[in-house]
Amino acid sequence: xxxxxxxxxxxxxxxxxxxxxxxxxxxxxxxxxxxxxxxxxxxxxxxxxxxxxxxxxxxxxxxxxxxxxxxxxxxxxxxxxxxxxxxxxxxxxxxxxxxxxxxxxxxxxxxxxxxxxxxxxxxxxxxxxxxxxxxxxxxxxxxxxxxxxxxxxxxxxxxxxxxxxxxxxxxxxxxxxxxxxxxxxxxxxxxxxxxxxxxxxxxxxxxxxxxxxxxxxxxxxxxxxxxxxxxxxxxxxxxxxxxxxxxxxxxxxxxxxxxxxxxxxxxxxxxxxxxxx
Amino acid sequence: xxxxxxxxxxxxxxxxxxxxxxxxxxxxxxxxxxxxxxxxxxxxxxxxxxxxxxxxxxxxxxxxxxxxxxxxxxxxxxxxxxxxxxxxxxxxxxxxxxxxxxxxxxxxxxxxxxxxxxxxxxxxxxxxxxxxxxxxxxxxxxxxxxxxxxxxxxxxxxxxxxxxxxxxxxxxxxxxxxxxxxxxxxxxxxxxxxxxxxxxxxxxxxxxxxxxxxxxxxxxxxxxxxxxxxxxxxxxxxxxxxxxxxxxxxxxxxxxxxxxxxxxxxxxxxxxxxxxxxxxxxxxxxxxxxxxxxxxxxxxxxxxxxxxxxxxxxxxxxxxxxxxxxxxxxxxxxxxxxxxxxxxxxxxxxxxxxxxxxxxxxxxxxxxxxxxxxxxxxxxxxxxxxxxxxxxxxxxxxxxxxxxxxxxxxxxxxxxxxxxxx
Numbered sequence: 001x002x003x004x005x006x007x008x009x010x011x012x013x014x015x016x017x018x019x020x021x022x023x024x025x026x027x028x029x030x031x032x033x034x035x036x037x038x039x040x041x042x043x044x045x046x047x048x049x050x051x052x053x054x055x056x057x058x059x060x061x062x063x064x065x066x067x068x069x070x071x072x073x074x075x076x077x078x079x080x081x082x083x084x085x086x087x088x089x090x091x092x093x094x095x096x097x098x099x100x101x102x103x104x105x106x107x108x109x110x111x112x113x114x115x116x117x118x119x120x121x122x123x124x125x126x127x128x129x130x131x132x133x134x135x136x137x138x139x140x141x142x143x144x145x146x147x148x149x150x151x152x153x154x155x156x157x158x159x160x161x162x163x164x165x166x167x168x169x170x171x172x173x174x175x176x177x178x179x180x181x182x183x184x185x186x187x188x189x190x191x192x193x194x195x196x197x198x199x200x201x202x203x204x205x206x207x208x209x210x211x212x213x214x215x216x217x218x219x220x221x222x223x224x225x226x227x228x229x230x231x232x233x234x235x236x237x238x239x240x241x242x243x244x245x246x247x248x249x250x251x252x253x254x255x256x257x258x259x260x261x262x263x264x265x266x267x268x269x270x271x272x273x274x275x276x277x
Numbered sequence: 278x279x280x281x282x283x284x285x286x287x288x289x290x291x292x293x294x295x296x297x298x299x300x301x302x303x304x305x306x307x308x309x310x311x312x313x314x315x316x317x318x319x320x321x322x323x324x325x326x327x328x329x330x331x332x333x334x335x336x337x338x339x340x341x342x343x344x345x346x347x348x349x350x351x352x353x354x355x356x357x358x359x360x361x362x363x364x365x366x367x368x369x370x371x372x373x374x375x376x377x378x379x380x381x382x383x384x385x386x387x388x389x390x391x392x393x394x395x396x397x398x399x400x401x402x403x404x405x406x407x408x409x410x411x412x413x414x415x416x417x418x419x420x421x422x423x424x425x426x427x428x429x430x431x432x433x434x435x436x437x438x439x440x441x442x443x444x445x446x447x448x449x450x451x452x453x454x455x456x457x458x459x460x461x462x463x464x465x466x467x468x469x470x471x472x473x474x475x476x477x478x479x480x481x482x483x484x485x486x487x488x489x490x491x492x493x494x495x496x497x498x499x500x501x502x503x504x505x506x507x508x509x510x511x512x513x514x515x516x517x518x519x520x521x522x523x524x525x526x527x528x529x530x531x532x533x534x535x536x537x538x539x540x541x542x543x544x545x546x547x548x549x550x551x552x553x554x555x556x557x558x559x560x561x562x563x564x565x566x567x568x569x570x571x572x573x574x575x576x577x578x579x580x581x582x583x584x585x586x587x588x589x590x591x592x593x594x595x596x597x598x599x600x601x602x603x604x605x606x607x608x609x610x611x612x613x614x615x616x617x618x619x620x621x622x623x624x625x626x627x628x629x630x631x632x633x634x635x636x637x638x639x640x641x642x643x644x645x646x647x648x649x650x651x652x653x654x655x656x657x658x659x660x661x662x663x664x665x666x667x668x669x670x671x672x673x674x675x676x677x678x679x680x681x682x683x684x685x686x687x688x689x690x691x692x693x694x695x696x697x698x699x
Contacts, residue, residue: 112602126696134292146278
């Protein structure tokens with residue numbers, strides 16, 4: 001099991017200081033592994049405590065995502081895929097198990113360090129876009145760079161490049177985000193996820209609120225980014241969406257299943273034969 | 278997060294709900310506005326009074342004496358001058374009589390003749406020369422037949438209905454006026470108070486002549502009732518009134534209980550202190566009332582900020598997901614709160630001053646300021662920079678105090694829960 005340490009023995013090229021917190025990345029792991037896994041999860045458990053009792057949302061998940069892979073995690077509602085996404089995105093911490101992001105052990109970081117990590121190494125695309133309403137497209141895309149204290153001129157430049165790479169015409173850059181269509185909004189959200197040059201883009205049902213044509217456009221954008229070498233993890237319940245990824249993993253009841261296990265489970269749940277036309 | 282970006286985020290957020298934010302700070306605006314209005318009016322009154330009574334004229338002592346059994350004559354005054362020489366640099370006598378003054382066919386039936394001495398303008402601050410000069414000590418010694426007339430008298434005796442106050446002032450120097458059959462030459466013209474213009478009819482004039490001339494020609498053997506003393510620099514202004522009163526009591530043989538009925542002495546300083554004291558008390562009451570209103574306003578702001586946070590839960594979750602740390606969120610919301618209160622304060626200061634300006638014209642025309650301000654036309658509300666800075670500072674403090682809790686609430690939201698919020 002690889003152990004991540006915060007201050008590496010040798011100088012690291014990709015270390016960032018955000019808000020005074022040194023987030024040193026790609027560090028600590030043996031040199032030959034550093035280039036391989038962006039995400040390395042071993043035996044991850046997540047248990048929620050509530051008034052209703054304990055919920056064991058993730059039961060021993062292990063997953064490795066190499067750099068440049070377009071991974072899809074598919075599962076029905078309640079399977080724990082959102083929980084997994086939140087942990088991958090450093091918005092939530094596992095109850096047990098290890099999560100190495102570019103070799104850095106996330107469990108050793110405190111709240112501020114996790115926030116810094118999100119600002120510099122992660123990109124999010126949500127199902128409901130989550131753009132700031134009364135703000136321009138450009139300003140929306142710049143937002144992660146605002147939180148990394150990037151200079152305004154540089155921010156504009158990076159944001160424009162990101163918007164160009166998702167194919168949004170320049171005339172929309174000064175529009176308010178609530179004046180553009182759903183498909184355009186999601187493309188803006190993807191551009192926003194790109195600006196800090198993240199290690200991995202995490203997309204949670206990105207086409208869920210879009211019609212099939214716009215959804216197709218968004219998936220094509222993801223495909224293009226993947227071909228440019230970006231690492232993408234996308235969760236969905238839609239099988240058609242999963243066909244765009246390099247690899248699909250199935251999740252049910254907090255566990256990752258192999259293809260045969262998945263087929264067996266599906267057969268078991270539809271064996272009652274009802275609802276067939 | 279950079280300071281400029283922080284400012285920008287806060288301002289954009291506030292701008293999104295302009296009307297609602299304006300209503301939220303209404304309490305603060307009203308509280309500050311009312312404080313500023315009252316402070317400006319009081320400041321204006323103080324300015325007028327300082328102009329009127331300021332400088333060396335707080336050393337002026339006004340002495341009124343009237344006792345039928347013990348009338349005062351010039352010899353008594355001379356003795357007072359000698360025996361209280363250490364307390365007074367000089368004492369000016371003023372005697373008044375109302376009689377007819379005429380120029381040709383024009384007459385002032387009720388002209389007020391004041392016989393006084395050369396230093397009169399220095400101890401009677403309402404005597405302000407507009408043309409020519411006041412009579413000199415030489416003229417008083419020689420009982421010359423010269424007069425100084427006020428602008429109303431000039432209009433009534435030398436002008437007509439169409440003449441405005443001040444038009445003929447320069448032309449009347451050297452001309453003569455007939456009083457009691459004798460001719461008097463005008464050597465100077467003094468200003469008249471604006472409120473007198475409205476009140477005085479066409480039979481009125483204020484005329485000053487040398488005391489000696491007055492006593493010989495206008496009203497011989499008239500007892501002396503008013504004196505104006507200029508206290509010396511070593512004199513103790515707090516006791517001079519009492520000392521003078523006791524001197525009069527001993528000199529005329531009047532008992533201590535009765536002397537209060539016969540004379541009234543006050544220094545300008547006492548009058549100023551009295552008014553200052555009253556204003557300080559009034560200010561203290563005002564500040565207390567304003568504090569209550571600001572407290573209430575602040576609670577309203579806190580309530581609105583809490584609502585604001587609830588409305589923006591998803592936005593806060595998003596910001597945290599994108600890398601906003603605890604400090605970024607608290608700073609943004611605190612700054613919004615401070616901007617709210619500060620803008621409320623600024624609007625309050627501006628509107629308070631404008632109301633004071635509007636009110637001053639009402640106050641002037643109804644004469645409500647008459648007793649405290651001798652020249653109401655000069656009255657202008659005044660507020661100094663220090664007070665404005667204090668008000669601004671208080672607003673900032675209120676913004677921080679009442680914005681702290683909502684800001685903390687926002688910053689402590691769990692991003693996952695917040696993003697899920699409907």
